Amino acid sequence: MTAFTDAHQQYEGLEQKLADTKKLRQYIPSLDTLSISLKFLEQNPQLMVIAEKGPAKLEEAMSKVSGLQNQFQKAEEIKKFIKERKQYLKEQLGKFGLTNKLKKLNKQAYYYSAQVNEYKQILKDHKKSEQKAIELLSQTKLFRDFMRDNSQLTSLFRLPGGNAGNAPGAGSLAGLQTRAQVNNLIQQQITAGGPNAQAQFSQNMQQAQSKLNELKSKINKFGNGSSDDLDMPDGFKPNKQKTKKIFQRIELGANIQSQKSNGYFPVTSDIALTAGYKLNDNSIVGMGASYKMGWGENIQNIRITHQGIGLRSFVDIKLRGSFWISGGYEMNYRSGFQRIAELRNRSAWQESGLIGMSKILDLRSKMLKKTKVQLLWDFLSYRQVPKPPALVFRIGYTF
Numbered sequence: 001m002t003a004f005t006d007a008h009q010q011y012e013g014l015e016q017k018l019a020d021t022k023k024l025r026q027y028i029p030s031l032d033t034l035s036i037s038l039k040f041l042e043q044n045p046q047l048m049v050i051a052e053k054g055p056a057k058l059e060e061a062m063s064k065v066s067g068l069q070n071q072f073q074k075a076e077e078i079k080k081f082i083k084e085r086k087q088y089l090k091e092q093l094g095k096f097g098l099t100n101k102l103k104k105l106n107k108q109a110y111y112y113s114a115q116v117n118e119y120k121q122i123l124k125d126h127k128k129s130e131q132k133a134i135e136l137l138s139q140t141k142l143f144r145d146f147m148r149d150n151s152q153l154t155s156l157f158r159l160p161g162g163n164a165g166n167a168p169g170a171g172s173l174a175g176l177q178t179r180a181q182v183n184n185l186i187q188q189q190i191t192a193g194g195p196n197a198q199a200q201f202s203q204n205m206q207q208a209q210s211k212l213n214e215l216k217s218k219i220n221k222f223g224n225g226s227s228d229d230l231d232m233p234d235g236f237k238p239n240k241q242k243t244k245k246i247f248q249r250i251e252l253g254a255n256i257q258s259q260k261s262n263g264y265f266p267v268t269s270d271i272a273l274t275a276g277y278k279l280n281d282n283s284i285v286g287m288g289a290s291y292k293m294g295w296g297e298n299i300q301n302i303r304i305t306h307q308g309i310g311l312r313s314f315v316d317i318k319l320r321g322s323f324w325i326s327g328g329y330e331m332n333y334r335s336g337f338q339r340i341a342e343l344r345n346r347s348a349w350q351e352s353g354l355i356g357m358s359k360i361l362d363l364r365s366k367m368l369k370k371t372k373v374q375l376l377w378d379f380l381s382y383r384q385v386p387k388p389p390a391l392v393f394r395i396g397y398t399f
Helices: 007-019 029-043 054-094 099-124 128-138 141-150 152-156 179-192 197-220 340-344
Strands: 250-259 267-280 283-296 302-320 323-333 349-362 370-378 391-398
Touching (some): 007 054, 029 054, 054 099, 250 283, 250 370, 267 302, 302 349, 323 370
Antiparallel strands (some): 250 267, 267 283, 283 302, 302 323, 323 349, 349 370, 370 391
């Protein structure tokens, strides 16, 4: 098929581009700042005297940052190549009615772009100590001058006050207005417009900002706000969890439920720890373990005892908004025990089959992320002896 005759040459061309990293130029602000900060320290070794093995660590850090820059540049070139190749294949296969064969490729291309964007977001999430170090460096005139003359932006554009020799394309920018010149021109126009000019200008700016925000909102609905990710397969709903690492998809939690005394069981509280795995944004599966603590028969007879343990599995599926359908299967040892060996008695374990509703509320807390309130029906409780409560109410928290 002629659609694939030039594939070998295309891939060879891509390999050549990836080998020549000097020609791959993509500006990543956080990486640029980090790279320039390290170069500044390299050219001012007196600042590294107080650090143990400072020069060696600095050299290692510069090597890793340079390698990371190259990998990001290559990733962007690969994204561009995939996009162009995908469009070419779509046009060629469309002649034979085979465009549906590209669905898998489209999904892989989308997730590749999403993964690269995920790594860029990680770069933006600096630790407070790193942010403070950059902030302190930025307060020194020596570093500001160094940044102005050596940043990646300077190599692309001639910045005001910078060294013109560092900007190879500076000549093409001759005659362009600076931000200060634009501001001065606006002030002159407002002054000449009379007393109502300022109000009219503010109104126009608000309208323009509103339109801009509306466009940004539309763009952000597709693939993290990057124009490279807008080409999404028809009918394809991306799984945002797929680009995350395994530990980022694990949701740790704890919940508690209490049960009053019923003549056979004392007052108890079930304290459980759980770990859920996010299959996607709308479904979670997990497992956990619980410990049943006894408090005695009543407030006049308080006595802490070991009243059992439990093993749990669960699934949560988003229904709508903050409401979820929850289900699970549990094995509970509901008898008091003194030694671990007593738990080997299998006949003392009871099954629980749970189904019900959960409401999840977001918390603005550094430690606790969400609160989960559950009302569950144990449909296996009716065949257990002694019979546990059929309705289970739980309050949980996720970390």
